[in-house]
Amino acid sequence: MTVSDQRNRACKKLLADVHAITAKEGLTPSALHAMKLKLVGLAAKKQLFPLADFEMPLAEGRNHPLLVEDNDGHGLYLTISRTGKEAAPHDHGIWCVNAAISGRELHKFFRRTDNMARPGHATVEQVGEVMIEPGSGMAMADHDIHSTVVVGDEPAIGLALYGYALLRFPSVAWYVPQFSSVRTTPSRRHTAMA
Numbered sequence: 001m002t003v004s005d006q007r008n009r010a011c012k013k014l015l016a017d018v019h020a021i022t023a024k025e026g027l028t029p030s031a032l033h034a035m036k037l038k039l040v041g042l043a044a045k046k047q048l049f050p051l052a053d054f055e056m057p058l059a060e061g062r063n064h065p066l067l068v069e070d071n072d073g074h075g076l077y078l079t080i081s082r083t084g085k086e087a088a089p090h091d092h093g094i095w096c097v098n099a100a101i102s103g104r105e106l107h108k109f110f111r112r113t114d115n116m117a118r119p120g121h122a123t124v125e126q127v128g129e130v131m132i133e134p135g136s137g138m139a140m141a142d143h144d145i146h147s148t149v150v151v152g153d154e155p156a157i158g159l160a161l162y163g164y165a166l167l168r169f170p171s172v173a174w175y176v177p178q179f180s181s182v183r184t185t186p187s188r189r190h191t192a193m194a
Protein backbone atom coordinates (compact mmCIF):
# COMPACT_ATOMS: atom_id res chain seq x y z
CA MET A 1 0.00 0.00 0.00
CA THR A 2 1.31 3.47 -0.88
CA VAL A 3 1.87 6.13 1.76
CA SER A 4 -1.05 8.07 0.37
CA ASP A 5 -3.32 5.02 0.71
CA GLN A 6 -2.08 4.48 4.26
CA ARG A 7 -2.71 8.14 5.04
CA ASN A 8 -6.24 8.02 3.61
CA ARG A 9 -7.00 4.94 5.63
CA ALA A 10 -5.67 6.54 8.82
CA CYS A 11 -7.71 9.71 8.19
CA LYS A 12 -10.89 7.68 7.66
CA LYS A 13 -10.20 5.83 10.90
CA LEU A 14 -9.73 9.13 12.72
CA LEU A 15 -13.07 10.47 11.49
CA ALA A 16 -14.77 7.18 12.41
CA ASP A 17 -13.30 7.45 15.92
CA VAL A 18 -14.43 11.08 16.17
CA HIS A 19 -17.99 10.20 15.17
CA ALA A 20 -18.02 7.35 17.68
CA ILE A 21 -16.96 9.78 20.44
CA THR A 22 -19.57 12.42 19.63
CA ALA A 23 -22.32 9.82 19.08
CA LYS A 24 -21.72 8.65 22.62
CA GLU A 25 -21.39 11.92 24.49
CA GLY A 26 -22.05 14.86 22.17
CA LEU A 27 -19.68 17.82 21.96
CA THR A 28 -18.70 17.97 25.60
CA PRO A 29 -15.30 19.24 26.82
CA SER A 30 -14.30 15.62 27.47
CA ALA A 31 -15.35 14.62 23.94
CA LEU A 32 -13.22 17.43 22.48
CA HIS A 33 -10.33 16.29 24.68
CA ALA A 34 -10.72 12.71 23.49
CA MET A 35 -10.78 13.91 19.86
CA LYS A 36 -7.62 15.92 20.46
CA LEU A 37 -5.84 12.83 21.82
CA LYS A 38 -6.87 10.87 18.71
CA LEU A 39 -5.52 13.66 16.49
CA VAL A 40 -2.25 13.84 18.46
CA GLY A 41 -1.93 10.07 17.90
CA LEU A 42 -2.40 10.49 14.15
CA ALA A 43 0.04 13.43 13.98
CA ALA A 44 2.67 11.25 15.68
CA LYS A 45 2.68 8.98 12.61
CA LYS A 46 5.00 11.34 10.78
CA GLN A 47 5.75 8.78 8.08
CA LEU A 48 2.17 9.23 6.82
CA PHE A 49 2.77 12.94 6.12
CA PRO A 50 5.96 13.25 4.02
CA LEU A 51 6.58 16.89 3.17
CA ALA A 52 7.06 16.01 -0.50
CA ASP A 53 3.31 15.32 -0.66
CA PHE A 54 2.35 18.79 0.63
CA GLU A 55 3.37 21.95 -1.15
CA MET A 56 4.94 24.59 1.06
CA PRO A 57 3.16 27.96 1.01
CA LEU A 58 5.13 30.85 -0.48
CA ALA A 59 4.20 33.00 2.50
CA GLU A 60 2.10 32.76 5.64
CA GLY A 61 0.23 29.48 5.60
CA ARG A 62 -1.71 26.92 3.67
CA ASN A 63 -4.27 24.21 4.40
CA HIS A 64 -4.13 20.93 2.49
CA PRO A 65 -7.42 19.00 2.65
CA LEU A 66 -6.87 15.44 3.88
CA LEU A 67 -10.45 14.29 4.29
CA VAL A 68 -13.43 16.57 3.84
CA GLU A 69 -16.74 14.90 4.57
CA ASP A 70 -19.77 15.42 2.34
CA ASN A 71 -22.53 17.91 3.07
CA ASP A 72 -22.21 19.36 6.56
CA GLY A 73 -19.56 16.98 7.79
CA HIS A 74 -16.18 17.67 9.34
CA GLY A 75 -13.01 18.82 7.58
CA LEU A 76 -9.55 17.39 8.30
CA TYR A 77 -6.56 19.35 7.00
CA LEU A 78 -2.79 19.35 7.07
CA THR A 79 -1.82 22.90 7.95
CA ILE A 80 1.50 24.56 7.19
CA SER A 81 2.32 27.90 8.81
CA ARG A 82 5.60 29.56 7.97
CA THR A 83 7.93 31.13 10.49
CA GLY A 84 6.49 34.23 12.10
CA LYS A 85 2.91 33.69 10.89
CA GLU A 86 0.55 35.28 13.38
CA ALA A 87 -3.21 35.32 13.76
CA ALA A 88 -4.93 37.87 16.01
CA PRO A 89 -7.48 36.63 18.55
CA HIS A 90 -10.44 35.06 16.74
CA ASP A 91 -13.46 32.86 17.25
CA HIS A 92 -14.23 30.35 14.48
CA GLY A 93 -17.85 29.86 15.50
CA ILE A 94 -17.25 26.11 15.24
CA TRP A 95 -15.20 23.68 17.30
CA CYS A 96 -11.75 22.55 16.23
CA VAL A 97 -8.87 20.39 17.40
CA ASN A 98 -5.22 20.74 16.42
CA ALA A 99 -2.14 18.53 16.78
CA ALA A 100 1.46 19.23 15.79
CA ILE A 101 3.49 17.12 13.37
CA SER A 102 6.57 19.34 13.54
CA GLY A 103 7.53 22.86 14.54
CA ARG A 104 6.06 24.97 17.32
CA GLU A 105 3.05 27.28 17.42
CA LEU A 106 2.01 29.23 20.50
CA HIS A 107 -1.74 29.47 21.05
CA LYS A 108 -3.14 31.99 23.51
CA PHE A 109 -6.73 31.68 24.68
CA PHE A 110 -9.03 34.57 25.53
CA ARG A 111 -12.43 35.23 26.99
CA ARG A 112 -14.71 38.06 26.07
CA THR A 113 -15.24 40.52 28.91
CA ASP A 114 -17.73 43.11 27.55
CA ASN A 115 -21.51 42.72 27.60
CA MET A 116 -21.83 42.53 23.78
CA ALA A 117 -24.20 45.53 23.84
CA ARG A 118 -22.30 47.75 21.34
CA PRO A 119 -21.86 46.50 17.78
CA GLY A 120 -18.21 46.43 16.79
CA HIS A 121 -17.05 46.86 20.37
CA ALA A 122 -15.43 44.00 22.26
CA THR A 123 -12.91 43.51 25.00
CA VAL A 124 -11.05 40.27 25.63
CA GLU A 125 -8.62 39.06 28.25
CA GLN A 126 -6.12 36.23 28.02
CA VAL A 127 -7.02 33.18 30.08
CA GLY A 128 -4.28 30.72 29.11
CA GLU A 129 -1.77 29.56 26.55
CA VAL A 130 -0.33 26.34 25.20
CA MET A 131 2.66 25.59 22.98
CA ILE A 132 1.54 23.22 20.23
CA GLU A 133 4.55 21.05 19.41
CA PRO A 134 4.99 17.37 18.52
CA GLY A 135 3.16 15.27 21.10
CA SER A 136 0.68 18.00 21.96
CA GLY A 137 -2.44 19.62 20.61
CA MET A 138 -5.39 21.74 21.61
CA ALA A 139 -9.17 21.66 21.47
CA MET A 140 -11.59 24.58 21.22
CA ALA A 141 -15.37 24.66 21.63
CA ASP A 142 -17.58 26.54 19.13
CA HIS A 143 -17.00 30.06 20.46
CA ASP A 144 -13.63 29.81 22.17
CA ILE A 145 -11.18 32.55 21.18
CA HIS A 146 -7.51 31.96 20.33
CA SER A 147 -4.54 33.69 18.76
CA THR A 148 -1.59 31.93 17.16
CA VAL A 149 2.04 32.62 16.36
CA VAL A 150 4.67 30.33 14.89
CA VAL A 151 7.67 30.22 17.23
CA GLY A 152 11.23 29.37 16.20
CA ASP A 153 12.80 29.08 12.78
CA GLU A 154 10.97 26.15 11.26
CA PRO A 155 7.40 26.08 9.92
CA ALA A 156 4.65 24.72 12.13
CA ILE A 157 3.10 21.70 10.42
CA GLY A 158 0.11 20.03 11.97
CA LEU A 159 -3.31 18.50 11.64
CA ALA A 160 -6.50 20.49 12.12
CA LEU A 161 -9.97 19.03 12.39
CA TYR A 162 -12.91 21.45 12.16
CA GLY A 163 -16.56 20.78 12.85
CA TYR A 164 -17.35 22.11 9.37
CA ALA A 165 -15.21 22.07 6.23
CA LEU A 166 -13.42 25.38 5.66
CA LEU A 167 -15.56 26.01 2.54
CA ARG A 168 -18.67 25.83 4.75
CA PHE A 169 -17.31 27.88 7.60
CA PRO A 170 -19.50 30.14 9.72
CA SER A 171 -18.64 33.77 10.34
CA VAL A 172 -15.28 34.21 12.07
CA ALA A 173 -15.01 37.03 14.64
CA TRP A 174 -11.64 38.83 14.77
CA TYR A 175 -10.76 40.81 17.87
CA VAL A 176 -8.36 43.72 18.08
CA PRO A 177 -7.64 44.08 21.80
CA GLN A 178 -5.72 47.38 21.49
CA PHE A 179 -8.77 49.05 19.89
CA SER A 180 -11.41 47.10 21.85
CA SER A 181 -13.00 46.18 18.55
CA VAL A 182 -14.39 43.15 16.76
CA ARG A 183 -15.18 42.55 13.09
CA THR A 184 -16.66 39.49 11.49
CA THR A 185 -16.00 37.79 8.18
CA PRO A 186 -19.03 36.76 6.10
CA SER A 187 -20.42 33.34 6.89
CA ARG A 188 -19.95 30.68 4.21
CA ARG A 189 -22.87 28.74 5.65
CA HIS A 190 -25.47 30.43 3.46
CA THR A 191 -23.78 29.74 0.13
CA ALA A 192 -22.82 26.28 1.24
CA MET A 193 -26.41 25.41 2.11
CA ALA A 194 -27.91 26.89 -1.07
Ligand SMILES: [Fe+2]
Residues within 6 Å of the ligand: 087, 090, 092, 146
Ligand atom coordinates in the same frame (compact mmCIF):
# COMPACT_ATOMS: atom_id res chain seq x y z
FE1 LIG B 1 -8.01 29.74 14.57
